[in-house]
Amino acid sequence: MNYTLNQLKIFLKVVQTESVTKASEELYLTQPAVSIQLKNFQDQFDIPLTEVVGRKIYITDFGKEIAEAAENIINQVHAINYKTLAYKGRLTGKLKISVVSTGKYVMPYFLSEFMKEHTGVELNMDVTNKYQVLESLENNTVDFALVSILPTTQNIEKLDLLQNKLYLVGSSNLDIKKRSSTKEIFENLPLIFREKGSGTRQTMEKFFADNNISVLKRMELSSNEAVKQSLLAGLGYSIMPLIGIKNELQNKELQIIPIKELPIKTTWSLIWLKGKKQTLVSAAYLEFLKKETSNIVNSKFMWSELY
Structure with missing residues (x-):
């Protein structure tokens, strides 16, 4: 066995999406690159991990077990990286944000500098419709949500961005x-x-x-x-x-x-549940936004004033 961490990540993403095309999109890789790495990974096993029927890819029972093992390995690698950075006094952990679909044109600009400054932070940004965004907020599965219409049925706090x-x-x-x-x-x-x-x-x-x-x-x-x-x-x-x-x-x-x-x-607003206990990462991100929002708006969105 001579598989790489990159091959494990690619195989796990193919299993999660049940599609080479979707996996390539989420990994920001070309479809041929994903197909080649998937083949190289599968060739190291005597038992098939996947099978293709028509145009759809199916994961075998053995493949599902390998995917579970791959996920555990990747999580352990992340844990090692977090521990190393934390030992050096660097900010580490996950930042989870749910964004309404049009917000994808907004949110990246309010994340870019923070992510560059804190390389130990892992971003999980889900772009979906408003109902699912508010559901994830209600279920407390995200730190923040980006919306342009404030919810009326949830007790929230907010920071206006744009x-x-x-x-x-x-x-x-x-x-x-x-x-x-x-x-x-x-x-x-x-x-x-x-x-x-x-x-x-x-x-x-x-x-x-x-x-x-x-x-x-x-x-x-x-x-x-x-x-x-x-x-x-x-x-x-x-x-x-x-x-x-x-x-x-x-x-x-x-x-x-x-x-x-x-x-x-x-108004585009970042919202979170009132009384939510912030993690070190989410608290640091809020402080970043409070200091930098006006600078980001002036440098990235002044073009909108022309209309």
Whole structure:
């Protein structure tokens, strides 16, 4: 046996995702690189670890046992690394954050310098929909959550990070005729919605209700990226967070359609359960944000003031 720690990590990720493609995405590797390392690892065993039926990969019972052993080995390696750094007086441990899907355009900028400064901290950031984010917070499985709409049923504390602005957006190739009223615009334009449970959708629906606007519902999509690609293809229009369409606006692929009632303004906030006992890592991260948030906003997000 001559397998490497990297091969153990790759095999474990393939088992967890049941997909070479998904494993490569989560490991930030190319699919061929994952396939090669998976094959090299499996070749060291006389008993198959996986089997492919059609296009789907299945894990054998023996493979599941090896995956469990691999996970134990990887955890022990992490423990050794943590102990070594802790002995040197370095900050070590895990930082667990759950982020609503559009927040993926925001959160990395508020993590980058902290992670560079504290190399012994392991980041676990889950990007999902609002309901699951709040569920993970309620179950106390994360340190923090990033949301643009504060929950009303949970007792929380918060730290505001960045203003969130939402505009009506469509393809630059579409000719938008000026109409006499906001109601006419929304009654005639085909709109694309996010899925139920999305914070963006909740914001859109509140806007329509507050302004007594009827809309022609055209399509429902489950991610901000899917909505953006549909807009680029000219399938319709949507109210979208400015933060997720920076490049498309600058490249003049998408256009903001002027509506006097827009933008809708909310706030990106980092939240946590009130009274939660912070770990050394999460407490250090909060202190970092309290000192650096304004600097991060000024250096990374001033472009949004142009809109």
